[in-house]
Amino acid sequence: MKAARSGNDIVHLEAVSVDRLQTIYEKGRRSELTCPICGSLLKLHIGIHEPPYFDHSFPSPDCERAILESAPQKITGVSVDSQEHSGFRLPKGKVIRESVQQEGPFMQSMPIKGNPAFLEKLLIERSIEDTYLTLLEEHGVTLDEQQMAAATAIEGPLLVLSGAGSGKTRVLTVRTAYMITVRKVDPKTIMLVTFTAKAAKEMKERLLSYPGISASAVNQLVSGTFHSVFYKILIFHEPEKWQRNLLIKWNWEKEKIVKNAGRDYGLDEKEFAYDSALQQIGLWKNSLLFPEDIKPIDDWEIACAYLYKKYEEYKQKTMMYDFDDMLVGCYSLLKSRSDLLEKYKRRFQYFLVDEFQDINKVQYELIKMLSSGSNNLCVVGDDDQAIYSFRGSDPSFILHFEKDYPAVKIVKLTENYRSAHEIVATANRIIKGNQSRMDKAMRAQHNFSEPAxxxxxxxxxxxxxxxxxxxxxxxxxxxxxxxxxxxxxxxxxxxxxxxxxxxxxxxFVIDQDAESFYERRIVRGMLAFLRLSMQPQDPRAAAAILSPLFLKQNVLQEMKAQTILRDCDFIDTFSFVKTGLAFQERKLKALPAKIRSLRNVKPIIALEIVEKDLGYQDFVKKRGTEGNIEKGSDDIRDLKVAAKQFETIGEFLDHADHMIGMNKEVKQLSKHxxxxxxxxxxxxxxxxxxxxxxxxxxxxxxxxxxxxxxxxxxxxxxxxxxxxxxxxxxxxxxxxxxxxxxxxxxxxxxxxxxxxxxxx
CATH class of the missing domain: 3.40.50.300 (P-loop containing nucleotide triphosphate hydrolases)
Known part of the structure; x- marks a missing residue:
């Protein structure tokens, strides 16, 4: 159905610009759309695969006929002939059309075309005959030719380029089982390193399901994450220094330490991005750059370098350490104790490293040191999936692996067992644009899907x-x-x-660390102006706008006193604040009238006033976005998009509060x-x-x-x-x-x- 009644108006979808569709959709959700003929409630259906239409479950013949006859155009106030049809007044004869400035029509979705045709290929092309691999197949563990080559190349350096969905976990576990059962490698001499505890647990469980692998053999393997493996070495040799009760586990503990240092440096706790500073410190440390090595390039890095120095000094003084210290500490221990390094080089003869594209400098150097004795290093990864540079990962370690290991054998796993051909082909075309990558193209095993x-x-x-x-x-x-x-x-x-x-x-579920949009610092600050306009007696709203007004938090105590002495609300107290700066005091005297005016305009207009007339834009610019991928100005624009749906400040604030509550509720329910x-x-x-x-x-x-x-x-x-x-x-x-x-x-x-x- 292409038309609906909204109040006294008839909405024709063919004449509706795309920017109005969401508004009409919301009216349908509020039961404000009806069939122009029979009066039944309608909803606007806006999906991906077909143009928008009004959903009329059981339209009568009169409904369908009348809508087909109606004209999809906006009519001016010029008098025109009309006719009555089943209670629906439709234009008749020639009408005058008004030229309307609008965004344009709805754009239809389209499939991605031009992918190469799907070519079928057998799963197994056996070139390696082995009794154990045959036994694995009888247990349902099949390998293709590339996987077999990777699983059976035991001696020397091996780089396994494992494309997306290529079964790298199967290769790693079969390779480990093959070493233990066929090559009779002592499990105690094998180190299997993963990036998550979950991956390590999954590999152990898979190994236990393979023939010939006992629980005893699996337990003798040294396996786990980088941190767990190398922390065990530290606490074995230096138990007093690495006591578990001295570990700084949580980010809030780190923030507390650097914030204390930041106060001495003159950093504003509400304006400086301490979370980003800690990320920068971690990046430096995992790249084996210590405070004395840092050469700051701007004010942001100067501040971070200062905090880094003070953070390290605090840990040395208190004997505390964090997770990054586990790797750096083990690296320093092995570098300073050649006897220990030689001991572990003799102990471990085979190394398997998962997700090698995500490795950072300290992790690479640790593995390189330990494997230098046997040179039996197998690394598995995909340079096309290196996406963690923000935490120190460097794809150059996998891209340039041949430089450090000239005798390396390279096996490419290019069969994708996860995705259909159309998806794999599209992904290949996306990644092909990169220049710094190992040459490879994934190939799907099936094509049971439509194009992307x-x-x-x-x-x-x-x-x-x-x-x-x-x-x-x-x-x-x-x-x-x-x-x-x-x-x-x-x-x-x-x-x-x-x-x-x-x-x-x-x-639905959402990441546990995903804060509600309306609790983001910049958004919360803007909404505080709106909240204060609606609740002038709210001290929390008054406190929240002090920083955007470039006032210190201790001003709030003075404002509280003024509300009692002058029997007024917090909005009025701004005109009594003394800062010693004449220009600032003049602005504060004009502030109460502007804040009170916000409650009488639409939310989108109120946000414009806060941003431009009340100086919030200047606050965001001054605060800056040091070290943060998101810009405060982006948050403001996002908030404006959200505000367009609402007519009153009260409705908008109620919605924001509801979404904050929903975010907490969804996280709680996510566990179940x-x-x-x-x-x-x-x-x-x-x-x-x-x-x-x-x-x-x-x-x-x-x-x-x-x-x-x-x-x-x-x-x-x-x-x-x-x-x-x-x-x-x-x-x-x-x-x-x-x-x-x-x-x-x-x-x-x-x-x-x-x-x-x-x-x-």
């Missing part, structure tokens, strides 16, 4: 609506919620999809959900797989992110190539369905499709 889909919502709101509608349709046809993942570049991009899912009946849609960042999705994946906002500035584009404009291509790898990782999470969203606008501005998808 591009869809073009107007903005973030419509993007979320279209995705939720598509999932609802698929669930109605038998899909499970856990079949779906919605991936995004940064947590801040999840606001609209979170809100749409929260309003649906679909179960086993069948739910997954909302997560692309980084967090690595190593996981889903039947259907939606990638949000595949546009310039999102992915690739603005920071990578800025670096590229300055001549540095490295961040841009990592962004392309990130897109590749997102695409290869899908097994059957892959959707890229390309909004026409993002954060209120015109958006352009990601250069990584330019082949479509």
């Amino acid at each position: 889909v591009l869809f073009f919502p107007y903005d973030e709101e419509l993007e979320a609506t279209m995705i939720v509608t598509d999932i609802q349709e698929k669930v109605a046809l038998g899909a499970r919620p856990s079949d779906f993942a919605i991936l995004y570049r940064t947590h801040s991009m999840s606001r609209a999809i979170f809100e749409r899912l929260a309003a649906s009946s679909l179960p 959900f086993t069948d739910a849609i997954q909302l997560t960042t692309i980084h967090r999705s690595k190593g996981l797989e889903y039947k259907t994946v939606y990638v949000l906002s595949a546009v310039e500035g999102s992915i690739p992110h603005d920071f990578a584009l800025d670096s590229y404009r300055k001549g540095d291509v490295v961040p841009l190539e990592e962004e392309r790898r990130l897109m590749y990782v997102a695409a290869t999470r899908a097994s059957l369905g892959l959707y890229f969203s390309i909004p026409q606008t993002r954060r209120g501005k015109k958006a352009f499709p990601s250069r990584f998808l330019k082949f479509y």
Whole structure:
């Protein structure tokens, strides 16, 4: 159905610009749309695979006929002839059309075309005959030719390039079992290093299921994460220095230490990004750069270098240590104790390292030192999935592995057992644009899916609506919620999809560290102005706007006193604040009237006033975005997009509070959900797989992110190539369905499709 009644107006979808679709959709959710003929309630259906339409469950013949006859155009106030049809007044004869400035029509989704044809290939091309491998096959563990080559090449350095979905865990476990059962390698001489405890546990469980592998053999293996393996070495040789009760476990403990140092340096606790500073300190440390090695290039790094120095001094004084110290400490121990290094080089003869593309400097040097005796080092990874440079990972270690190990044998695992051909072919075309990569192309084992889909919502709101509608349709046809993942570049991009899912009946989970959008520092500060306008007696709202007004927090005590002495609210007290600066006091005297005016305008207008007239824009610029991938100005634009849906400040604040509560509730329920849609960042999705994946906002500035584009404009291509790898990782999470969203606008501005998808 293409028309509906909204109040006294008739809405014709053919005449509705795409920027109004979400508003009409919300009216349908509020039961404000009806059939112009029979009066039944309608809802606007906006999915991915077909143009929008009004959902009329049981239209009568009169309904269908009248809508077909109605004219899809906006009529001016000029008098025209009309006729009555089943109570629906329709224009008759010639009408005068008004030229309306609008965004344009709805853009239909399209499949990605041009992928090469699927070529079938046998799973197994046996070139290696081995009794044990045959026995494994009888137990359901089959290997292709490439996997066999990797599993049976035991001596010397080996680089296994394991593409997405190529079965690297199977290769690592079969290789370990093969060494123990066929080559009779003592399990105590094998070190198997993973990046997560979960991966180590999974490998042990798989090994126990293989023939000829006993629990005793598995327990003798030295396996685990880098931290767990090398921490055991530390506490064995220096137990007094590395007592568990001296470990700094939590980020809040680290922040407390550096904030104390920051006060002496003159850093504003509410303005300086201490979380980002700690990330920078960790990056330096894992790159084996210590305080005396740092050469800061700007004010941000100068501040971080100072905090790094003070943080290390505090730990030395208190004898405390953090997780980074476990690796750096073991590295220092082995470098300073040649006798210990020789002991461990004799002890360990075979090394297997998983996810080698994610290795950092200290991890690489540790493995390099220990394996230098036997040279039996097997590393497994995919340079196309190196996406963790922000925490010190460096893909150059896998790209240049041959330089340190000239005799290395390279095996490429290029058979993808996860994703359908159309998805694998699309991913290949994405990653092909990178220059710094090992030459390889993945190949799918099946083609039981449709091509990947591009869809073009107007903005973030419509993007979320279209995705939720598509999932609802698929669930109605038998899909499970856990079949779906919605991936995004940064947590801040999840606001609209979170809100749409929260309003649906679909179960979903979100990362535990994903704060509510409305609790982000910049957003919280803007909303505080609106809250104070509605609740002038609220001391928390008054306190929250002090920093944006460039006032110190101790001013709040003076304001509280003024509310009692002058019998006024917190808004009025701003005119009595004394700062000693005449220009600032003049602004504060004019502030009460401006704050009170906010409650009488629409939320979007109120935010404009806060940003420009009340100086919030200046605060965001002054605060800066040192070390932080997200810009405060981006948060403001996101908040404006959210505010457009609401007519009053009260409604908007109620919505924000509801979403903050929902975020906490969803996290609590996430612990119990086993069948739910997954909302997560692309980084967090690595190593996981889903039947259907939606990638949000595949546009310039999102992915690739603005920071990578800025670096590229300055001549540095490295961040841009990592962004392309990130897109590749997102695409290869899908097994059957892959959707890229390309909004026409993002954060209120015109958006352009990601250069990584330019082949479509």
